Amino acid sequence: MRSISALSRRGFLTGVAALGATATLASCGYREDSESQGTGGGQAGGTWQYTDSRGRVLDGPRPERIVAQVAAAAALWEFGLRPVGIFGPSRLPDGSPDPEVGAVDLDTVTSLGNVWGEFNYDAYIGLRPDLLVSIMYTEDSLWYVPEEQADQIEKAAPTVGVDVGFVSMLDGIAKFRELAKALGADVDAEPVRAARSGFEEIDARFEEAVGALGDKRVLLVSATQDNFYVGKAAGFPSAKHFTERGMTIVEPEQTTDGAYWEALSWENAGKYEADVILYDSRAENLQGEELAGFPTWNQLPAVQAGRTIGWNPAIPFSYHSFGSQLSSITKALTQLT
Incomplete structure (x- = not known):
C-alpha cells in the first residue's frame, strides 16, 4: 500500500510537513526576497537565480544534482532535466510505475520513499544533493517531506517549493517551465x-x-x-x-x-x-x-x-x-x- 493515512489516500489534504525556521536559511544559500533582482536562466554549469513560491530567493552556482518529489520530478523531466533522486509514490503495489511519475525512468533515479512519511535521509545525503524540489498545496509546506525530518532536510541542501494549490493544470506546467528555464533547461526544445x-x-x-x-x-x-x-x-x-x-x-x-x-x-x-x-x-x-x-x-x-x-x-x-x-x-x- 502507498499510504496508511487519509492524507495520502486522496493526496490533496491538510497536515503536510512544515519547513525549518527562517534562521536556517542563511546556511542554505537563500537571500531575503527584498534583495531579489528577479529570476534568470543560463547555461548548465553557470549561475542561477530563482524565487520560489515561499518568496525564498536562491542564487549562486546552478544546481546539478536535484532530488524531487515525484510530481515535480515528472514535470521537470519533460523539460529535459533529470533528477538523481525522487520521493513520493512512484511504484504501485504490483511494482509497476505509478501514474504520478509520468515519464521518469525509475531505473535511473534513487527512490527515497514510496509512501507518506517515508524519506530515507541517509540515502538523500548519499546523493550529494544541490537542491530539493517539491510541490506545495498549503503555505510553506513541502509535499511528502516528513515534518519530523524537515529541519534536517532543509539544512542538507536548499529547497524549492512550487505552489500548485488551486491552480489550473496549464498554469502549473507554466510554473515548472519557469523553474526548468532557471535551472538551465532548453524549455523550447523540439521534444517539448x-x-x-x-x-x-x-x-x-x-x-x-x-x-x-x-x-x-x-x-x-x-x-x-x-x-x-x-x-x-x-x-x-x-x-x-x-x-x-x-x-x-x-x-x-x-x-x-x-x-x-x-x-x-x-x-x-x-x-x-x-x-x-x-x-x-x-x-x-x-x-x-x-x-x-x-x-x-x-x-x-x-x-x-x-x-x-x-x-x-x-x-x-x-x-x-x-x-x-x-x-x-x-x-x-x-x-x-
Missing part, C-alpha cells in the same frame, strides 16, 4: 514543442466532447471503505482545467476534509445529483467490484446509466501525462453522448 503540440490537439478534442455533454452535471468522487468523498473542482489542477473547457462540475456545499473534499457517509452518497461521475482511479481507492459492493453506489443515477469514468487527481504537471488523461476521458465522454 512536440509534447505541447500533441497536448493542444487532444485538448481541442476534449473541449468538443465536453460541449457535446450539454448541461450534464459531473461529480468528482473518491471512495474508501469508510467514506464517500465529493471533490471541489477548483482544488484539483486537472478538474479546474475541465471547468475551463466548459464542464459543469457539481460543487460540494462544504469541504470537511481540508479544502478539497466533502466527506460523506456511504448512506449519504446520493446527496448530490449528477449525470456523470469522475471517480478517483488511484490504487488506494475503491474501484470496480469494490464499489459495486456498496448498494448506495449502485443506486446512483450515473452508475445505473453506465456514466462513470476513471480520473487521477494527482496526474503530474506534464503535457504528455495530462494529454494522456484527457485522451482517455475524451474517449469515454464521446461514448456517453
Whole structure:
C-alpha cells in the first residue's frame, strides 16, 4: 500500500510537513526576497537565480544534482532535466510505475520513499544533493517531506517549493517551465514543442466532447471503505482545467476534509445529483467490484446509466501525462453522448 493515512489516500489534504525556521536559511544559500533582482536562466554549469513560491530567493552556482518529489520530478523531466533522486509514490503495489511519475525512468533515479512519511535521509545525503524540489498545496509546506525530518532536510541542501494549490493544470506546467528555464533547461526544445503540440490537439478534442455533454452535471468522487468523498473542482489542477473547457462540475456545499473534499457517509452518497461521475482511479481507492459492493453506489443515477469514468487527481504537471488523461476521458465522454 502507498499510504496508511487519509492524507495520502486522496493526496490533496491538510497536515503536510512544515519547513525549518527562517534562521536556517542563511546556511542554505537563500537571500531575503527584498534583495531579489528577479529570476534568470543560463547555461548548465553557470549561475542561477530563482524565487520560489515561499518568496525564498536562491542564487549562486546552478544546481546539478536535484532530488524531487515525484510530481515535480515528472514535470521537470519533460523539460529535459533529470533528477538523481525522487520521493513520493512512484511504484504501485504490483511494482509497476505509478501514474504520478509520468515519464521518469525509475531505473535511473534513487527512490527515497514510496509512501507518506517515508524519506530515507541517509540515502538523500548519499546523493550529494544541490537542491530539493517539491510541490506545495498549503503555505510553506513541502509535499511528502516528513515534518519530523524537515529541519534536517532543509539544512542538507536548499529547497524549492512550487505552489500548485488551486491552480489550473496549464498554469502549473507554466510554473515548472519557469523553474526548468532557471535551472538551465532548453524549455523550447523540439521534444517539448512536440509534447505541447500533441497536448493542444487532444485538448481541442476534449473541449468538443465536453460541449457535446450539454448541461450534464459531473461529480468528482473518491471512495474508501469508510467514506464517500465529493471533490471541489477548483482544488484539483486537472478538474479546474475541465471547468475551463466548459464542464459543469457539481460543487460540494462544504469541504470537511481540508479544502478539497466533502466527506460523506456511504448512506449519504446520493446527496448530490449528477449525470456523470469522475471517480478517483488511484490504487488506494475503491474501484470496480469494490464499489459495486456498496448498494448506495449502485443506486446512483450515473452508475445505473453506465456514466462513470476513471480520473487521477494527482496526474503530474506534464503535457504528455495530462494529454494522456484527457485522451482517455475524451474517449469515454464521446461514448456517453
